[in-house]
Amino acid sequence: MADSILVQLRKGALDLCVLAVLSKGENYGYEIASRLVAAVGMGEGTIYPLMRRMQNDGLVATRLVESSSGPPRKYYRLTPLGQSVFEAHRRDWQSFTGAVDTLLEDLP
Amino acid sequence: MADSILVQLRKGALDLCVLAVLSKGENYGYEIASRLVAAVGMGEGTIYPLMRRMQNDGLVATRLVESSSGPPRKYYRLTPLGQSVFEAHRRDWQSFTGAVDTLLEDLP
């Protein structure tokens, strides 16, 4: 209840976070999840439905790669559509947080 | 659908925005709404259920003041609880946006 604000914020920003990670290069689900668990407190299991959605929306493409340290990894990479959606969301994020920060800044 | 990200972000941050406005001094609903409509694209009608929630939660107190330019205004002011909730949400906001911005910053 007390952290519902953070849950709400994540709902708006988690896509953006995943896209941001992938914009640095292809990566696999568990690693993406691990980063976002550390960075923004996302739950680990959250990544898989999210990635499936993105794949259905054509934002990412996948390939399987054998791993020497466990099961095969499913690597995701941004499609051109994913790249442009990332940039659009990024602009939205920046203008929105900019507006809120402005509100917060001019305090007595 | 395309702006759902902004709607989600607002859901997490609108309380904070209202608290931020009130932290500068008491204000009435229509004026708060006007500011936030301009600042973050909130819908005008959104303010009233929001203020009612905050009142029920003990974050704000109200008083009615006659206006010479229309109906009486209902002024809201932060309670001590509202003030501390504001500060807590503000910290949450800053740490969360800081984390996302860090993710966004180190790009090639």
Place this chain on the structure above:
DNA sequence: ACAGGTACCTTGCATAAGCAGGTAGCTTGT
């Protein structure tokens, strides 16, 4: 064998909260 870490995935749940559009009353200007 077993434990622990890596890695993928599923199911069920719980949760509202903002938005659009409309109502109504007051005041001022034409």
Place this chain on the structure above:
DNA sequence: ACAAGCTACCTGCTTATGCAAGGTACCTGT
């Protein structure tokens, strides 16, 4: 009268997506 702006408020709608918990399976170290 009428319009326009101020001010408060309400109803109905719509919509996901994040989380917790659990499952499966592979690999390594002891």
